Amino acid sequence: MHETYDAMNTAPTRAFLVGVKLKDELQSDAESSLEELTRLAETAGMEVLAETVQPKETPDPAYFIGRGKLEEIEAIVGELKVDAIIFDNDLTPAQTRNLEKVLDIVVIDRTSLILQIFAQRAQTKSAKLQVDLAQLQYALPRLTRLWTHLSRLGTGAGGTAGVGAGRAGGAVRGPGETQLQIDRRLIRTQISRVKKALQKVEKHRRIQRKQRQEMINISLVGYTNAGKSTLFNALTDEHRLAEDKLFATLDPTTRLLDLPDNRHVLLSDTVGFLKKLPHHLVAAFKATLEEVAEADLLLHVVDVSHPEAESQIDAVDEVLKALEAFERPTLMLFNKIDLLENEAYPQLFRNKYPDSLMISAQDGTGLEALKDVLAERFSTQDIEVSIALSYQDGKALDYLYKHGEVFDTDYQGESIQVKAKLPQRYLKALERLTTNSTGLN
Ligand SMILES: Nc1nc2c(ncn2[C@@H]2O[C@H](COP(=O)(O)OP(=O)(O)OP(=O)(O)O)[C@@H](O)[C@H]2O)c(=O)[nH]1
Numbered sequence: 001m002h003e004t005y006d007a008m009n010t011a012p013t014r015a016f017l018v019g020v021k022l023k024d025e026l027q028s029d030a031e032s033s034l035e036e037l038t039r040l041a042e043t044a045g046m047e048v049l050a051e052t053v054q055p056k057e058t059p060d061p062a063y064f065i066g067r068g069k070l071e072e073i074e075a076i077v078g079e080l081k082v083d084a085i086i087f088d089n090d091l092t093p094a095q096t097r098n099l100e101k102v103l104d105i106v107v108i109d110r111t112s113l114i115l116q117i118f119a120q121r122a123q124t125k126s127a128k129l130q131v132d133l134a135q136l137q138y139a140l141p142r143l144t145r146l147w148t149h150l151s152r153l154g155t156g157a158g159g160t161a162g163v164g165a166g167r168a169g170g171a172v173r174g175p176g177e178t179q180l181q182i183d184r185r186l187i188r189t190q191i192s193r194v195k196k197a198l199q200k201v202e203k204h205r206r207i208q209r210k211q212r213q214e215m216i217n218i219s220l221v222g223y224t225n226a227g228k229s230t231l232f233n234a235l236t237d238e239h240r241l242a243e244d245k246l247f248a249t250l251d252p253t254t255r256l257l258d259l260p261d262n263r264h265v266l267l268s269d270t271v272g273f274l275k276k277l278p279h280h281l282v283a284a285f286k287a288t289l290e291e292v293a294e295a296d297l298l299l300h301v302v303d304v305s306h307p308e309a310e311s312q313i314d315a316v317d318e319v320l321k322a323l324e325a326f327e328r329p330t331l332m333l334f335n336k337i338d339l340l341e342n343e344a345y346p347q348l349f350r351n352k353y354p355d356s357l358m359i360s361a362q363d364g365t366g367l368e369a370l371k372d373v374l375a376e377r378f379s380t381q382d383i384e385v386s387i388a389l390s391y392q393d394g395k396a397l398d399y400l401y402k403h404g405e406v407f408d409t410d411y412q413g414e415s416i417q418v419k420a421k422l423p424q425r426y427l428k429a430l431e432r433l434t435t436n437s438t439g440l441n
């Protein structure tokens with residue numbers, strides 16, 4: 001990231017991070033949350049100068065932090081030449097405004113930082129539109145004279161959400177309308193435009209998904225950076241972007257996965273989850289993540305080498321609940337075991353999740369066992385078919401070999417009597433392919 005900035009001869013945004021440890025929060029939680037915020041800021045291309053955590057019973061309604069702390073920060077801002085203050089908590093629109101007024105620099109909260117990263121990383125049309133929508137909805141109650149930081153920090157928000165662009169759009173001012181009201185009106189218009197565009201894209205996606213429903217669908221889910229894309233690549237020989245960065249993957253991708261008994265299922269890689277994921281975004285990505293809610297099986301990938309592994313599992317479960325996917329059958333995969341020195345640690349997880357598997361997506365440990373478990377799991381959903389195919393039914397025979405397990409073929413004059421095991425849901429597709437058969441029995 002930094003090289004890019006240097007190459008462009010513009011310095012990265014110099015950020016100062018502020019966390020508040022509220023009444024029911026543990027000091028360690030507040031600290032690890034701030035550590036994650038540091039990674040998020042760096043992922044967004046910023047330089048983190050310093051950070052502070054203030055213990056406070058309840059947030060100050062006007063400034064979130066206490067007045068004393070505010071003065072302290074004011075001094076630091078001048079001293080360190082800070083460009084932006086990033087709060088680990090979410091601020092109300094009024095708090096953001098008040099803080100910007102006193103400090104006279106950009107104030108960003110956790111949600112808007114995550115939105116920026118999503119905006120930088122969204123690649124497909126639907127992801128871009130969803131991020132645009134989330135940004136616009138976030139912006140609407142926060143519009144102020146100072147509110148230009150999204151465009152100033154170069155979120156590259158795919159065009160539609162460029163609030164600054166709307167401002168320069170030369171809208172005609174209605175009688176008695178202030179600049180602020182014009183901005184709000186423009187944003188509302190943009191919101192409905194983006195929503196319409198999204199509906200179109202979603203319709204297309206629904207059609208695609210319907211076609212996939214005849215197959216077994218497996219979705220990878222997990223905390224960001226857990227190793228989902230690395231596993232996806234290892235299992236499907238795909239070369240998707242796997243990076244040591246948060247939110248490397250924004251768009252779900254689906255590929256065929258070959259299992260040992262010659263069975264094929266669909267595997268989807270998805271966006272990583274995060275603690276305190278902005279609810280705007282959860283809502284926006286609900287549509288994209290319908291795969292997850294409809295999957296036959298979720299593979300929940302956990303970075304077992306991460307000290308926060310347990311609370312990351314909880315955070316993922318929370319998002320799954322929000323997506324109405326928590327009840328889906330789930331297999332826990334404890335990844336990155338190559339990084340573990342102490343065997344006692346994974347044992348804790350094994351006790352809690354007896355059906356889980358320990359893997360290393362990077363060096364391949366446990367991946368064959370994983371495929372065996374998957375094949376085994378889905379073979380119990382098979383039914384036995386005995387079918388007489390004519391010699392013109394080559395496609396149907398191919399299909400049986402591809403999706404099922406053929407265990408007997410008997411050539412009888414004009415036809416072949418085939419016995420196979422096949423997931424029940426594939427029967428319809430098989431029937432469509434058997435033009436001349438004397439039928440299934
Ligand atoms: N040592 C080790 N590193 C791994 C393993 N699996 C993944 N990694 C590394 O962990 C980092 C994150 O991997 P990704 O596959 O991008 O993680 P992800 O879950 O897809 O992340 P997001 O898409 O950001 O949610 C990369 O640097 C990987 O090389 C593993 O088994 N062992």
Ligand SMILES: [Mg+2]
Binds near residue numbers: 230
């Ligand atoms: Mg990924």
